[in-house]
Amino acid sequence: ETGVTQTPRHLVMGMTNKKSLKCEQHLGHNAMYWYKQSAKKPLELMFVYSLEERVENNSVPSRFSPECPNSSHLFLHLHTLQPEDSALYLCASSQTVTGLPYEQYFGPGTRLTVT
Amino acid sequence: AQSVAQPEDQVKVAEGNPLTVKCTYSVSGNPYLFWYVQYPNRGLQFLLKYITGDNLVKGSYGFEAEFNKSQTSFHLKKPSALVSDSALYFCAVRDMNNFNKFYFGSGTKLNVKP
Numbered sequence: 329e330t331g332v333t334q335t336p337r338h339l340v341m342g343m344t345n346k347k348s349l350k351c352e353q354h355l356g357h358n359a360m361y362w363y364k365q366s367a368k369k370p371l372e373l374m375f376v377y378s379l380e381e382r383v384e385n386n387s388v389p390s391r392f393s394p395e396c397p398n399s400s401h402l403f404l405h406l407h408t409l410q411p412e413d414s415a416l417y418l419c420a421s422s423q424t425v426t427g428l429p430y431e432q433y434f435g436p437g438t439r440l441t442v443t
Numbered sequence: 444a445q446s447v448a449q450p451e452d453q454v455k456v457a458e459g460n461p462l463t464v465k466c467t468y469s470v471s472g473n474p475y476l477f478w479y480v481q482y483p484n485r486g487l488q489f490l491l492k493y494i495t496g497d498n499l500v501k502g503s504y505g506f507e508a509e510f511n512k513s514q515t516s517f518h519l520k521k522p523s524a525l526v527s528d529s530a531l532y533f534c535a536v537r538d539m540n541n542f543n544k545f546y547f548g549s550g551t552k553l554n555v556k557p
Contacts (some may be wrong), residue, residue, distance in 0.1 A: 332486065368452065371487075371533070371547040384543040418486055431477060432545065434486030 330354045332435035335421050339439045341409065349438050351419030358424045360433065362394060365416040374424040377402065378424055405425040416440070422426045444537045445470045457523045457556050460529045464519040466534030475537040476517045478508055481550070484528045490532075490552035493517060504528070524555045 332353045341347050353360065362374040376384035377396040391413075393405040402419055416439050420432040447468045458460045475494055475509055480489040491502025498510045508519045519532060531550045538544035 333486055335484075368549055370549045371535075373544060376510075376543045378543070384541075386520045386544075420487075431489040433489065434479075436484065 331433050332418075332419060334435035334438050336438060337436065337443055338439045340443060341406070343409060343411075344381055345409075346405070346407040348406065349419075349440075351380075351402040351404075351435055353402075353419075353421040353433070353435075355399055355421055355433060357421035357433070358399045359422045360399075361395060361420040361422075362402065362404055363418040364419055364421065365437070371418070375404075382409055406440075409440075411442050414440055414442045444538070445536055445540070445544075445546050447534045447535055447546055447548045449551045451531075452468050452544050452549075452550045453554060454488075454553075455554045457513055457554065458526050459523050462521050462524040462528070462553065464532050464534075464553060466519065466548060467515045468517060468536050470518045470532075470539055472485070472539045474517075474539070476508075476510065476520050477535040477537070477545075478502065479533045479535065479547075480504075480530045481533065487533060490519070524553075526555050526557055529553055529555045 335350045359378045361376050364372040373386050374388045375394040380396050391408050395403040416437040418437045421428040421434040422432045445504040449501040478493045480490055481487045488505050491500050493500050493510045502508045506521050510517050531552050533550050535545050
């Protein structure tokens with residue numbers, strides 16, 4: 329459970345606020361992911377970083393801005409969000425995405441509420 | 444397009460009975476399939492995966508999954524359910540055209556009654 333940590337665990341923000349979500353992995357992985365989890369919907373892949381380079385941006389609105397300063401840390405910067413952005417945001421990590429089917433390890437998530 | 448489907452929102456079983464959580468997939472080529480479990484207020488935990496070889500895959504906590512190519516299914520099973528197995532279960536497939544992507548089902552809530 330402590331392999332991937334996320335802070336804060338809960339966040340309430342207004343539509344005009346700017347906040348950041350933080351993820352840290354202690355597993356020596358070199359790929360990191362952001363997912364959005366909404367009730368009764370499939371997990372939505374948002375961003376993928378491999379070897380600190382963004383390799384996937386899954387048509388995510390620009391009000392979400394990721395940052396990966398090194399292979400252990402991943403941020404999601406939030407600004408001018410909408411109420412429909414309220415969800416559980418999950419961070420995950422895995423070995424590098426070079427074709428081998430490595431499983432992902434997930435953090436506990438940040439429960440975001442946009443008011 | 445790659446996708447997985449979990450046809451049941453919820454599965455209810457009595458403790459001690461066998462359980463099955465269903466998953467079907469749609470991929471081009473050979474699939475890489477995964478099962479994850481999510482307990483309340485926790486992230487997803489990896490249970491097992493199918494890559495190739497034996498169609499019956501064994502995983503954590505006594506779970507296993509059967510890969511059936513002709514039915515394009517990867518159902519999760521356990522011979523004897525525990526109350527502590529109550530959780531949300533997700534099936535996932537890796538995109539064979541873009542290894543950066545995983546596609547998850549919408550989840551199945553398993554409720555094991557004492």
